[in-house]
Amino acid sequence: MDLEKVLLEGENLLQPWAVSTSRPEENRSDVVVARENLHAAVQAIKDAGWGYLTAITGLDCPAPAAAEGEPAAEGNLELLYHFCSGLAVVTLRVSLPYSDPTLPSVCDILPYATLYERELMELFGVRIQNTPDTSRLVLPDDWPDGIYPLRKNFTGFAAPAAEEKE
C-alpha cells in the first residue's frame, strides 16, 4: 500500500484535534494533541479502523536548569501513543505537567491498552482516570509509593538506607 496515502489518511483523521503535525521520518507522523482531546482522537482512529495501537511510550522531560534569578520552570511527562499500519507509524503526543499528570483511559476503546496503562502508572506516575485495573504489574509489592523508576530524578536507592527502611 502507498505509504504516503496511509500517513495522510491518519493525519486527516486526527486533523480536528491536532495542535501540530510533523513528519520526523519518512514513515512517521507526529501529531500533538491536548490531553482533553486524546480520548476523542483515539476513538476516531479506532472508528476508521486505521491500524492498531502498538505501544505507549512514556518520556520524562525535566525542565532545563533555570537561569539565575528566574523561577524554575516545571518539567513535564510526555506520552506517545504509537499507532501502526503497515510501515506507517502515527504517534499521538500528549504532554502532562508534573503537578497534574492526569489523563483519561483509552481502555474503553482499546481494551488491550490496560497493560500499557498499568506500566505508565507504575513507572512514570501518570494518573489515568477510569482505567479498569490499577494494581501493580511489574514492580515488587514492597516498592515504596510515589517513587517512579523511569523518571529522570530517580537514580536508584541509596543501598544501606533502603535496606534499613524495610
Next chain:
Amino acid sequence: MPTQEQNQKFIVPIGPQHPALKEPGHFEFTVDGEIVTGASVRLGYVHRGIEKGTEDRTWTQNVYLLERICGICSHVHVTAYVVAVEQLAKVQVPPRAEAIRTIVAELERIHSHMLWLGVAAHEGGFDSLFMYSWRDRETVMDILETISGNRVHYSANILGGVKFDIDDQKRDFILKGLDFLEERTNHYMKVVTTDETFLGRTRDVGIMTKEQAIELGAVGPTARASGVTIDIRDSAPYSAYKTFPINVITDETGDLLARFVVRIKELLESYRLIREILDHMPEGELAVRVPRRIPAGETIHRVEAPRGELFYYVKSNGGDKPERIKVRTPSLCNWSSVINFAVGHKLADMPMILAGIDPCFSCNDRLIKIRRDNQSQVWTWEDLRLHGIEYYR
C-alpha cells in the same frame, strides 16, 4: 490461604512458582467448579530495570545489555535496537551484513519455535514429542554455535553491521542441518495433526476469533492462527526481508491446534528463506563505522520476533548515551488476549492455553529491586569488576 471464597466462587492462584510453567508469573483464576470464569495476571518477578539501565550506558554497551533481555529471542532484540540506532546515525549497513542478520534471526526463530513445540507438548502431557523436538532442536543450536561461537547470546550484531561472516564451510553446515530439520518438521506436522490423544487437548480449545484477536491486540503466531495477516517481516519489511520476501502463514480456526500448525509451517518457511538467502548471498563488507555520539532525534523500529511484533523506540539527545529506550515485547500484548479467552475453559486446560501464546516472561520483565538479607552479598560494580579480573587471572 491457597484459595478463598468470594461470591460462592473460588480463586485458584497459580504461580509465581509452579511446576506447569517454567518461568515466574502469577495468575488468579476465578472458577465455578471446573470452569474458569475470570483470570488476572501479575508479572514482574524477573523485572530487571533494563529500560532504565540503558540510560546509564553507552550506545555500544547497550548492545550487550539489550541482548540479555531475553535468552530465547536475544538476536531480534539487538536487531531492533541497532537498526534504530543506525537510522538515527543515518548509516547504511552493507547488504551482506543485512543478509547475515536475517539468517541468524531465522535460525533463532527455528530454535524458538522448536523450544516452544517441546514445552507445549510437555504441557499437553505428550513428553515423547517434547524430548524428540528438543533433541532435534540441538541441530539448530549447533548451527548457531558453529557460526557465532555461542549457543544462546550469539552477539551477531554490532552497531553498523555484524561481527562474523558465513563462509562456504559454514554455509554447507547450515544447509545440511536444515535438511535434517525439514524432514523432522514434516514428521511433527503429521504427529500434531493426526495423534488423537493430542488432538483431544488442542482441537477447539482456547478458540480466539479474528475479531477477538484484533480487539485484544494479539500479535505474532498467536494472532496469525486466528487469521490476522500481520507479520512485520511482510507488512513493514526490514533488513534482508526487503529483498527476500516471506510468505505470511495464517490459519482460520484460531484454536490451540491452529497455533501449532502455524508455528510448524513457519519453521518450514524459515528453512526456505535461509536457503534462498544462502543461494544469493550479497558480497561485500560486514560492517561500517558508526560514530560514538549519535545525532539527536527519535526513531522507531519494529521487527518480527518469534513471538510477534517487537517494538523499539529510541531517543537520542546527541550524546554517547541514549536519552530513552522503550521496548514493547510481543508477550505483553498476548497476555491481554490470553486472560480474556481463558474464560469458559476448564482449569485443566489452562497450562496448555497459557503455553499456547508462547509466553516469555523475561521479555516483559525488565526491572527489579534486588534485596538481600545478608549485607555482604550486595556487590558494587567495582566489586564485580575486581571479581571478574580475579576470576580470569
